[in-house]
Amino acid sequence: MKDLDAIEHLIGRCALKDRSAFSDLYSATSAKLFGVILRVLNNRAEAEEVLQEVYVKIWRNADRYSTGGFSPMTWLITIARNAAIDMLRKRKGTGEQMPEGLAEAMPDSAPGPEAQAVQASERKKLDGCFDELEADRAQAVRGAYLDGETYADLAARFDVPLNTMRTWLRRSLLKLRECLSR
Amino acid sequence: MSGVPEKDDDVVLAGEYALGLLSAEEAAAFEARLGAEPALRALYVQWAEDFALLAEEIPEETPPARVKATLDRRLFADERPARRGLFGWFGLTGLAAVALVAALFFVVDLPGTGVQPPENPVYHADLRAEGEEEIILAAGYDATTQEMYVERRGMQDRPDRDIEMWLIAGENPPVSLGVLPDDERIRLPMTPEQIEVLQGSTLAISDEPEGGSPTGAPTGDILATGPLEDV
Known part of the structure; x- marks a missing residue:
């Protein structure tokens, strides 16, 4: 994958409707996004459909990227993940979809993108903070993010009442934030 | 807390x-x-x-090429020259667009040159609607240019719809060869993967929304089919 500056540049070119930049962006990022989508959906046909939708969104909303405050890969991954979770929940028929336009509709004046130089150490820090959680709770947070699991899914997987799972998750989020901001 | x-x-x-x-x-x-x-x-x-x-x-996973092909058709199909007229389109979007046309859609019937049938087609197909005798589309593969020559025999797109051509190799799902422009004679560029499976394959055309199938597979009526035969 290209470095983050290059990705950001390509998103910027897409905002100007530069199709060759779009193709380059697709080449540079589609394998990652397809991986993210497949992880949630575990179904190649659906994942292909979602991947297509995701790049349609990226092309159409590229002009909104610079105002969102996300680093480029976070923006792309968030769009992909949200679309995959939408499909997952549609398939399950829960009717609860990811709210429209989570990442892509972010309003103005958020902080600028994270510096990429800190990426590796950020990841290390995140892992360290997950390690501070009890193992099953860390797994629950990861399951929610990586697999798109809902509170109900998680409660069933860990065989605890729904409200217990909510409490676990919320406490874990607080602990994570406290650790991450140390 | x-x-x-x-x-x-x-x-x-x-x-x-x-x-x-x-x-x-x-x-x-x-x-x-x-x-x-x-x-x-x-x-x-x-x-x-x-x-x-x-x-x-999460491990990276390269998506199949058809995703990008369908995506390009979906996003950029409305800028096809068949709809806007070649020269107006050049003026609008410039050279990048020319490259795109050649790469994604079809070789355009340049004014004054006229698309000619292949002199020695390797495979030929006559496409007919199910149960009908009348040939509504004929196609021939030109190995020298690696293009599929397609000739409409009086058939028209339905209003606000497009006709898309598909290559069906054995039990494989149909692979799009592109949306057919309005021109009577056209040439569709073929990829090496498509050429490899031409022998014994079938050509089909389907009725699709403007710009082609949004899914990468035929979504509308199959209008006609015909086997590719050695010439």
């Missing part, structure tokens, strides 16, 4: 939102606040950045 409870509540709420754990109503209420509360927005962006790091562990 200690600390400032309100702030903690928002930290948790932003995290739940980033994870997709809120109900539709809760999420809508959260979004309504986002626009007016930069601090809340910062909390959400922070969580999104943190969690996106988790995605690093």
